[in-house]
Amino acid sequence: xxxxxxxxxxxxxxxxxLFFPATRSALVFRVVSRVNKGFEVFDYGPLPITTNMTLxxxxxxxxxxxxxxxxxxxxxxxxxxxxxxxxxxxxSNVRDxxxxxxxxxxxxxxxxxxxxxxxxxxxxxxxRIPTGVSxxxxxxxxxxxxxxxxxxxxxxxxxxxxxxxIRYGFRFGNDTNLNLYTFVRFVFSEYIVEVPKxxxxxxxxxxxxxxxxxxxxxxxxxxxxxxxxxxxxxGLSEPYWGFxxxxxxxxxxxxxxxxxxxxxxxxxx
Amino acid sequence: MVRWLFTVYGSATISTANSSxxxxxxxxxxxxxxxxxxxxxxxxxxxIWAKRLSGTANFRLIVRFIPDVVNAPSTTxxxxxxxxxxxxxxxxxxxxxxxxxxxxxxxxxxxxxxxTGTGTIAFAADIELTDEEE
Numbered sequence: 312x313x314x315x316x317x318x319x320x321x322x323x324x325x326x327x328x329l330f331f332p333a334t335r336s337a338l339v340f341r342v343v344s345r346v347n348k349g350f351e352v353f354d355y356g357p358l359p360i361t362t363n364m365t366l367x368x369x370x371x372x373x374x375x376x377x378x379x380x381x382x383x384x385x386x387x388x389x390x391x392x393x394x395x396x397x398x399x400x401x402x403s404n405v406r407d408x409x410x411x412x413x414x415x416x417x418x419x420x421x422x423x424x425x426x427x428x429x430x431x432x433x434x435x436x437x438x439r440i441p442t443g444v445s446x447x448x449x450x451x452x453x454x455x456x457x458x459x460x461x462x463x464x465x466x467x468x469x470x471x472x473x474x475x476x477i478r479y480g481f482r483f484g485n486d487t488n489l490n491l492y493t494f495v496r497f498v499f500s501e502y503i504v505e506v507p508k509x510x511x512x513x514x515x516x517x518x519x520x521x522x523x524x525x526x527x528x529x530x531x532x533x534x535x536x537x538x539x540x541x542x543x544x545x546g547l548s549e550p551y552w553g554f555x556x557x558x559x560x561x562x563x564x565x566x567x568x569x570x571x572x573x574x575x576x577x578x579x580x
Numbered sequence: 581m582v583r584w585l586f587t588v589y590g591s592a593t594i595s596t597a598n599s600s601x602x603x604x605x606x607x608x609x610x611x612x613x614x615x616x617x618x619x620x621x622x623x624x625x626x627x628i629w630a631k632r633l634s635g636t637a638n639f640r641l642i643v644r645f646i647p648d649v650v651n652a653p654s655t656t657x658x659x660x661x662x663x664x665x666x667x668x669x670x671x672x673x674x675x676x677x678x679x680x681x682x683x684x685x686x687x688x689x690x691x692x693x694x695x696t697g698t699g700t701i702a703f704a705a706d707i708e709l710t711d712e713e714e
Contacts, residue, residue: 381611431584431609433621433709466582466711486685487709488619488649489610 314524318351319470320424320500326507326516326523327424329472333533336553338474338545339513339523340422340504347501358382358429358483358493359392367459369486382434382485382493387458391442391480394495414475419544419579422502423473424526430494432467435484438529440471441536442480446529458484472526476540506545506578510571513554514564546579583710585629588618590691591702594636603691603703619649622685623711627677630706631662632669636699639664642692643705645680649688656690667699677708 314325321327321342330337357380360366365373366386374383382388393410396402407413412423429436435458439445447456447463456463464484473479485491507513515521530537533552541547551574557567590603604614620626633641643660646653660678664670680689693701 378611431586432582433584433624467584486619486621488617488688489607489615490612492609492611 314522318498318500319426320345320351320498321502321524326521327422327472327502327504328516328523328525329474330525330527330556331530331533331553332527333530334552334555336551336555337517338553339507339516340502341507342502343505344503345500346503347499351498351500353497353499355394355495355497356380356397358495359395360388360483360493365389369459369484377490380493382483382491384488384490385486387435387484388482389459391439391482393442393478393480410478412473413478414473416476416540416543418475420503420505421475422504424500424502425469425471425473426498427469427471428496428498429467429469429483430496431491433485433487434491434493435464435466435486436469437464437482437484438469438471439480439482440477440528440530441534442478444532444534444536446531448531452532458482470526472528474540474544476544477537506575508575510568510575513571514557514567517554517556517567518559518564544579546577547574548577551577581710581712582624583708583712585706585708587704587706588691589702589704590614591635591700592693593700594693594696594698597698598695600694600696601692603693605691617646617649617653617688617690618707619688620680620682620685620709621711622682624682624709625712626680626682626689627708627710628660628674628680628689628705629677629708630671630673632671632704633662633664633701634669634703635664635667635701636697637664637666638695638697639701640694640696641703642694643678644690644692646688646690648684648686650686653688659689661694664701 367389369385396405396408396411405411437458445457458464516523557563588605641662644656645659
């Protein structure tokens with residue numbers, strides 16, 4: 312049976328590896344259950360852009376959106392956007408109505424695996440973890456990039472896993488000359504997860520000797536807010552912000568397993 | 581790979597025979613307008629897959645490429661034309677589209693009419709913006 316379903320979401324009793332380039336470490340989870348099996352698609356509606364916002368222009372200056380949900384021509388969101396709960400729906404009971412995907416620290420057994428499809432797909436998109444911190448870097452972090460520069464963004468789709476206790480922000484850009492009506496579809500799963508307890512299995516997953524869904528998180532800089540969340544949610548701390556990658560040379564496995572045992576002792580179950 | 585397929589529409593009422601001009605464009609995916617041209621993001625291709633013409637006789641639709649809409653918006657290159665000889669409609673669907681590549685991000689396309697008889701003319705075109713390699 313495949314690790315993922317037709318949406319690219321991890322099936323139950325499979326593993327998901329979240330690799331963090333900043334620490335060269337990974338968090339490893341087993342998907343115990345999926346809360347929203349059968350209703351993975353959520354048509355959110357227009358991007359949460361409102362007429363009272365001030366957006367920057369690629370050609371200089373600023374502009375106000377002419378209507379809610381419209382990304383003006385040649386503009387980009389200067390500040391980060393979150394996705395508020397749609398008012399008047401049951402979503403108004405989420406933890407944080409300004410950010411419907413927010414997971415609190417006590418939600419450590421949960422992950423949101425989200426694929427965000429943005430229409431029109433020419434729209435530039437960027438996720439910033441935590442909010443306000445660009446993770447698009449170049450050449451040993453010498454250069455910071457993003458939707459407001461020449462690269463460091465994707466178009467039309469973002470995939471991310473929402474971790475508890477961390478705020479995520481999003482920016483969007485439109486380099487066409489059209490004021491674009493926007494639309495967002497989320498394809499997501501709320502996973503109930505647990506960390507595997509066997510260091511050998513973790514090594515095999517990270518060495519890609521055992522199958523898993525591997526997602527490289529857009530975290531090239533470990534902001535203190537992420538460190539703080541890792542401490543509070545998972546009990547991790549310096550120097551172990553997860554399970555570090557080891558090679559497959561002689562002795563690597565023994566070193567890795569010894570280290571992973573230490574990390575497992577730190578981890579909150 | 582990004583692919584965005586959308587429709588543009590333009591119409592004009594011609595009161596003087598043999599008129600020429602540019603269509604202003606309305607686009608369902610775009611607020612407001614009308615728009616005079618469509619600018620293509622850098623690295624993207626604009627593919628024009630289909631055109632539909634309707635209206636009076638002697639309606640010539642011209643697709644014009646603007647190499648640098650920022651610095652020289654009036655400099656254009658004609659890349660395609662279709663001709664409606666008699667009143668009615670003409671539907672053209674291409675197995676091979678007209679392709680315009682944006683190398684700097686300043687490229688744009690616009691739609692014009694030329695040497696047209698009097699009456700109301702209209703066109704619609706299906707355009708794809710894509711960053712595919714081929």
